[in-house]
Amino acid sequence: MSAALIIVAILLALVVLFLISAIKVAREYERGIIFRLGRLLPQPKGPGLFLLIPVVDRMVKVDLRTITLSIPPQEVITKDNVPVRVNAVAYFRIVEPKAAIVQVENFMNATSQIAQTTLRSVLGQHVLDELLSEREKINAILQEIIDEATTPWGIKVARVEVKDVEIPGGMQRAMARQAEAERERRAKVINAEGEFQASERLKDAALVIEDHPIALQLRYLQTLLELGSSQSTTIVFPAPIDLLTPFLDRPGRAQS
Numbered sequence: 001m002s003a004a005l006i007i008v009a010i011l012l013a014l015v016v017l018f019l020i021s022a023i024k025v026a027r028e029y030e031r032g033i034i035f036r037l038g039r040l041l042p043q044p045k046g047p048g049l050f051l052l053i054p055v056v057d058r059m060v061k062v063d064l065r066t067i068t069l070s071i072p073p074q075e076v077i078t079k080d081n082v083p084v085r086v087n088a089v090a091y092f093r094i095v096e097p098k099a100a101i102v103q104v105e106n107f108m109n110a111t112s113q114i115a116q117t118t119l120r121s122v123l124g125q126h127v128l129d130e131l132l133s134e135r136e137k138i139n140a141i142l143q144e145i146i147d148e149a150t151t152p153w154g155i156k157v158a159r160v161e162v163k164d165v166e167i168p169g170g171m172q173r174a175m176a177r178q179a180e181a182e183r184e185r186r187a188k189v190i191n192a193e194g195e196f197q198a199s200e201r202l203k204d205a206a207l208v209i210e211d212h213p214i215a216l217q218l219r220y221l222q223t224l225l226e227l228g229s230s231q232s233t234t235i236v237f238p239a240p241i242d243l244l245t246p247f248l249d250r251p252g253r254a255q256s
Contacts, residue, residue: 021054026061031097033060044097062097066158069108071115073166080127085166090115090146096154104153114149115160118142128167135162 026032026046034041035058045059052059073087092111094100100107122141123131131138139160147157 018054022051023049024052024059025049029063029065031062031064033062033097033101034058035060040098040102060101062094062100064094064097066091066093067108069112069115071112071119073164074116074120074123076120076123078123078128078131079125082128083168084123084128084131085164086119086123086131086162087164088115088119088142088160088162090143090157090161091159092147092150092155092157094154095156099152099154107150107153107155110153111146111150111155115142115146118145118149119162131162131165138162 024032024045026048028047030046032045032050034045034052036053036056044062069090069092071088071090073085076084076086078084090111094107104110119142122138122145126134126138139162142160142162143157146160147155150157
């Protein structure tokens with residue numbers, strides 16, 4: 001009787017071990033790639049509960065969530081021969097779990113290597129000013145090239161962002177001097193433009209006064225009014241002879 005109980009206990013233990021090794025659970029964002037005797041099954045398993053054949057089946061889990069890949073700093077020589085140090089970040093996810101496992105040994109390492117070489121290649125084709133001012137354009141080029149290279153691995157690259165661009169100290173000082181010179185040039189241009197517009201207005205005023213001499217007298221009287229509002233006790237001003245002519249030409253003075 002005791003031998004029969006021992007056999008039953010052993011069988012139950014084997015059944016429990018079988019169930020533990022056979023029952024698998026995949027989360028909503030996971031898929032199980034199954035190899036049965038080394039052959040890839042057509043459909044991935046999951047999400048949820050599914051069974052595997054112990055010893056016969058081997059499962060590799062694949063995460064379908066977006067992965068953030070930090071691209072290490074790269075030493076780059078720009079098109080105008082400026083050495084810069086650039087790092088970036090890439091966002092991608094797996095859209096074909098089978099390809100990500102079967103087509104490449106390690107998709108994370110392979111994607112990182114492709115991103116590094118692409119970053120050096122693309123930035124080497126642009127001058128420093130483009131790297132600093134046309135960041136969105138360069139990001140789009142990087143994303144397109146990396147995505148095309150990783151498509152056979154079942155990977156979709158959603159975005160690539162250039163993070164930091166480190167420029168040598170000497171180049172930074174030269175750029176600061178250039179920016180200062182540019183600001184001075186703009187200030188001089190604006191000042192010259194203002195003087196030109198003022199001279200144009202003065203010319204127009206002179207033409208008006210030439211056509212209407214009374215305007216000059218009105219301007220003279222306005223100037224006198226402005227001088228009269230000052231705190232000075234004595235004001236000496238010239239009187240235009242045209243204003244005194246009517247008094248000098250009186251008939252009584254002519255007869256005397």
